[in-house]
Amino acid sequence: MELTSKQARHAATAVPGVPRDDDGPVFREPWEARAFAMALALHEGGVFTWSEWAQTLGEEIKRAQAAGDPDTGETYYNHWLATLERLVAAKGVATTELLHQYRDAWDHACDRTPHGKPIELKAEDFGNASSR
Template sequence: MALHPQAAIEATAALPGIPRDADGPVFREPWEAHAFAMALALHARGLFSWKEWAETLAGEIRRAQARGDPDSGDTYYQHWLATLERLISAKGVAGAKTLRRYRDAWDHAADRTPHGSPIELKPEDFSG
């Protein structure tokens, strides 16, 4: 998923907590960049405002801290992903059951994929 540079700049301006360097947002793992890009795409389609996103993300971080998250920055994009799922569900785009089905399929696909190879979803990944 390609990041549009202007959209990334706007997101980092609207959401000051995004890990970044002088060139923009930084990601430790490819999935973090994908989660970031998904949020940009859904925002561009009008699913949520950056204000709504920031409020939902702050709530996710507070809940994680209450569960013992050390808030060291290592889990930032886990909160980002949880925020995506919460908003997607709240807006009726996909319910918890559908999100769980896809999460399980991705886990299955990752388990069968050799390290270093791209993960590809196949129909059998959805069968359990």
């Protein structure tokens, strides 16, 4: 999915707390932009409303703060990702187990990839992920 500026600005204003400037959302790392784009695509696909998203995101932030998150803004997209995973599982798009399987496979792929080289997910990453 290609994220347009108009879509990004709308999402950034629809969900309170999104780090942004006058042009729209601001990301410190590429994965943050990808997580933002995935949430936008799922919203546009009708998986959840922005109200559902904002409520669940607020719950994730409160949960993290109760566990000691310093709430400096640097962990905002960690909460965004946790919200994305939670809603994807709750809405039946993917199970929590499947999400964990892919996370573990990506971790394995990262571990075996030399620095500076593209990370490629291979079938072997899934086999090793389950034994880790």
